[in-house]
Amino acid sequence: MMAESALVNPSMDEKERKTSKLAAISKFRELGLLAFIILLCIFVQTRNSSFLTVGNLTDLITNTAILSILALGMMLILITRGIDLSIGSTLALSGMIVAQVVSVNQGLPPIVAILLGISVGIVCGVMIGFLVSKLGILPIIATLAMMNIFRGLTFTVSDGQWVSSYQMPERFVSIATSQILGVNTLVFVAIIIYMVAYYFINHTTTGRQIYAVGSNPASAKVSGINETKILMIVYMIMGGLSGLCGVLWVSKFASAQGDTASGFELTVIAACILGGVSIAGGSGKISGVILGAILLGILNNALPLMNVSPFWQMAIQGSIILIAVVINTIVKRGVDRNNLLRRRI
């Protein structure tokens, strides 16, 4: 019927099935990224054979856990066409507050500390959510301002002091070093969050509405989606995750400082971008974000291992980010071109 019936020819069914397989592969947009990661791993391994050892991979994954958790929250925000530059500061603020609380309340159960951190983060997130969704301030401006404010508050709260490991109870520090079911707690937390997020994003109405709002805000409105609520939710989630990561960070390094994670937001955004999340909103997948975070994790882990001059590390990192996104685009274009070639004219 209609336009397509004119385009359909009898043998289409069979052809369609063949092309749909190809299409399914090309739909896995992170393919280029995955290939890139594998090649990179092989290369690093030839330079330092201790790279692919259990011990190092454990370190790698543990060190990437926080980045990957934050990247997940950032993905949701990018999907709604927003951006959050304040997460480094939120993380520092929540980490500092929690560290101070546990240092005077040595008996505080770790889970309470974690909940406290998450609450601090959520409060920060709600403030940003309010500015963005209710006042309609552009996310980049609102979060730029809040980045300054939260950072300033962190310094004020800490009064210039650090909270050191001896002030933290063993139970608190061991949040990051203990294991659950044989996996490091950080990694475990990341896995749980990813599982919950996967369910949330793919199997709940709210999750899909996040995509809808980003994909086409105007039609989201006529579909009866409450955009304000959705924006509030994503910034709250981001805040909560940042708060959680603040606790994990402080526990992992057993020290809380005012300048914790300053500039980390850019690394997180880079992970999302590498993972194929579109800044223009509407698209982004969990699998991509994981790969993006892992690629950055590998770089952080491998560059010191390869005995690369410290002065070259940054340039290499920048080049790899650029090359990876450019290759990803070229691969996507190739797929599109292929599709065009297959069209009947």
Next chain:
Amino acid sequence: MSEYVLELRGITKKFPGVTALDNVHFKLKPGEIHALMGENGAGKSTFIKVITGVHAPNEGEIYLNGQKVEFSNPKEAQALGIAAIYQHVTNYPDLSVTENIFMGHEKVQKGTRRLLWKQMHQEAKEILRSLGSSIDPKSEMGALSVAQQQIVEIAKAISTNAKIIIMDEPTAALTARESEELYKIAEELRDQGASIIFISHRFEDMYRLATQVTVLRDAKYIGSWEINAISNDDLIVAMVGREITQVYPDKKGKIGEELLKVNGLSKTGYFADISFTLHRGEILGLTGLVGAGRTEVCQSLFGIMPYDKGKIELNGKSVSIQSPKEAMKLGIGYLPEDRQLQGLVLQWGIGRNITLPALSSIGKKGWLNEKKEASIAKELAEKVHVKANSIFDLVSSLSGGNQQKVAVAKLLTKDLDIIILDEPTKGVDVGAKSAIYEIINELAAQGYGIIMISSEMPEVIGMSDRIAVMRAGRITKVLDRAEVSQEVILEAAMTDLSKKDAG
């Protein structure tokens, strides 16, 4: 029980600075297809949005089956069985077809609120099949053609099991044949007991489908008639508030020497082997089904979408066109299909829009000459009869037809030989339509060569000197005015010329 499924009384809707609806009445019977007509900006779409709960009216009451209702958001209207296909495509390009169909009324498991993907995909497939379409429900919406997206919109309305279905200009993007399919679907829905409100600027749609027509003009309710109880002329008077004597003006100009010769133009995946000629003073109609590639051919000529193969000769000289700027230098102008996205800077005034293509020729050495600019803009805006007070009026405040006139005026700033018009009357009301036809004829008489893309058969036949028909990326036939009829064109649009192994 009331005799009407839906009744609206004294609806008034005000936007800052505009009264979009002023005391409007409307009554819809069960199982009725009711046409809603009116000029651009009459308030039709706003009226629909009031019914569907997108806008809350400032005054007035809505009765559903005799029961008074108030919607605070679209979801509530949806829950009561009202579904709409909106005028401007309102889909989610990044999401799957299934999600587009079920957005806002997803199927969820009781208790856990988990989305039931399997059921939704299955049901989406069934609805699409019932519409005679084989679109894969898992494919991405943005990858579909406009016509396919329209089908999904209809599927969406059906999926809600709505008792009242509203279609706001669903045929604007469809060809005659596709429209016919849509009519059948509408009738089927009606036979199943749904009531349909149908908005269109095409009289053929109304006569084919509707039994009742309500007319709005300038935000006001003009009247409601049985379709057989009102003559065409009276209907036009009701809509426009004046009489339109002749829709297609007589040709005044003479056809002159050959201007453009296109030979074997091809672009992988879009079109192949396009050849035709265009003469001074000639109007060449380019028609075919949506997706035939007419837009792409013309955009190639205009340098937007560079071609792979082929030759373009202008005034006997072979040229290569790589960018719109080059095309304009060579004397080719293009009126884009989507005036809001491609044609105009909506946030700007009329004047600035008109002079944008010609800035360099207005100023000196890159400096703007705002005085000269304003006078040129005024002259051209008057030439195409834009209805406004000043050239500083924002384009976004104009009605669709007037916006289109501004877009046409942009073409007149340059010394052009060839003007390509892509669907120049799409979504434009009768009054503005004949004004645009008049302008086109005027231009041809002045010696421009004109290529006019159109999906409306009567328009192509009424306006063109020759008609090229495209089908799936190729020109199947070039017809002279004398030999033209709807049937001949349709036949050409359906012939399959492509090689079996193409691709």
Next chain:
Amino acid sequence: GGGESTTSEPTDTGSDDGGTKTYAMVFKNTGNPYGEKMMDGFEEAIKEVGGGVILRSPDQPTAEGQIQIIEQLITQQVDAIAIAGNDFDALQPVLTKAMNAGIQVVSVDSAVNANSRHVHVNQADPERIGRSQIQAVAEMIDQEGQIAVLSATSQAANQNLWIEWMKKELEEPGYENMELVKVAYGDDLRDKSTSEAEALLLSYPDLKAIIAPTTVGIAAAGKVLTDKGLQGQIALTGLGLPSEMASYIQNGVSPAMFLWNPIDVGYGAGMAAHALVEGEITGEVGESFEASRLGGKEVVEDGDGTQIMLGDPYRFDAENIDEWKEVY
């Protein structure tokens, strides 16, 4: 105490006429406990001698930020500025301007070049700092095995200088079986220092000791060694804050480490600034002044310029860490 607030009301104008003098201290960046302690010491000294105190630091450890602050201090016509420089050379123009405006300039902790200051207050002799760390590490690993350095960045030239002296010490007899295999840079960032420390362990499986002459680096390395359960196998020493290192000294990861007392450093800088303002010294070699509780101090040569040496680095170990961890 509120790190950066003005504690005494800034004096009225023109303090040249014998009224209360105003002394300013500019640290590298805000939110650094080491700096806060130093400023506490500075304030203590000025309170003792009488005068107004202004304590400032930029929010980022950059020379740009310090320049801005110094400009503001010049406008306020303070009498002396003590600065821990973020850059050896970059502050020269603005500090010269300050000195031309009659302000006494003391650099402290992290020096600025000789043209930008009247005198430098050196917490400890770089040679002593470098050598004692090698001596300590040699003792911990019985003069045998591979060692690595985990540094910050080398902008504040002191890090590099210490590492130079470490290398010189290693050339002395007795260290034939010790080998410095790598100098890694953790940029004074927690996460980066951690990755670098992990990479050291992985790349040099036979590594016996890590020297981290930077507070962030040594704490990060202490945490990595603790988490990997390597106490007793790989020794850690360097320069660290007792509060940050207390856990790792107590658990044996770091048998000992060094630092000077930042309170004393700030105090000394305050006293030196006062001596300059009062004209007791002018920053020439051979001059001396009474630094109150630190005793008599002498101005000695330091390359092109002059400095006041405060003493040897202090050694922290399991014996004494408990009394210091609360202090700074």
Next chain:
Amino acid sequence: MEPRVVNQNEYVQRTLVNKEAFSLKKFFFQWEWLLILVFIVLMVINTNISPYFLSATGLRDATMIFLDKAFIVFPMVMIMILRDIDISVGSTVALSAVVMATLYNRLGVPMEMAIVICLMVGALCGLINGLLIVKFKELSAVIVTLGTMILYRGIAYVILEDQASGNFPEWFSFFGWGSVAGIPFILIVFTIFAIAFTLLLHKTTFGRQIYAMGNNDTASRFSGVQVDKVKVIVFVLAGLMAAITAIFLASRMGSTRPNVAMMYELDVIAMVALGGISTAGGKGRMIGAIIAVFIIGYLQYGLGLINIPSQTMLVIVGILLIVSVAIPKLNVGTKFKKTEKRKT
């Protein structure tokens, strides 16, 4: 020649007004007036809280300090009107400064030549950004400049490792410290650029095309605007102005390192946003950003004079930014919002 659209007698030939009516209301309800008001209030408060604020040299010297990054504000205004963003400018400053210093100190290139090359490096950085952005449209400017931000600074580290490089000739310090007839040289240069960029944005075809693209990129392309060319030029300008910042910064510090100008991009973006240029594109004027430069500059200077801790300063600047962008969104500011729309 009268078109016969309808019954002749029904048709009214309209004449359009082509002179913009002067509206007192519109004139006064402009964002820039609000900024000027803020500026005046700020100056009054500053004068009252610090006896030094209006001192002979204070205001002048403060200008010298905060104006360096302000050079980047000009092209950033254009970039943000284009609905793009450039977060690599701080790194471009570092790279061009480092190249200049290295050429002079290590390779013996004359300083004049090194300055010229510094400008070329800056422009080249901008060119690379611009080309990547227009060639890979899918990527968007945020992504491209995020990558080059890391890359450019990385290259600066490769060149100079962790060293500082200084020892510039005596005359070079004039850029950062010199004055002509009591007016700081940097202020003179800033004023010249301010005028040049204001004219470029508001009085030329090029500027008009920038606004067109910011409002509707596609329609601009269909209107024959060479969108790619315009965009590349704007990014090259950003690189060039970053290099100029590099020269002034290196001159004021007498040396340079790979980590100078950290986070400048954020300061610059904050100034542009305060100036009323929306990152949503198409709106705002150069003058607003210029006033915003002075507001933020003197605010920080005034707070510094009363020795406000820098963490409090962060909070105050953050709140100022939020309040200023929130005002037009609130009801009290609807008038501002409306007139703002029409302005180009």
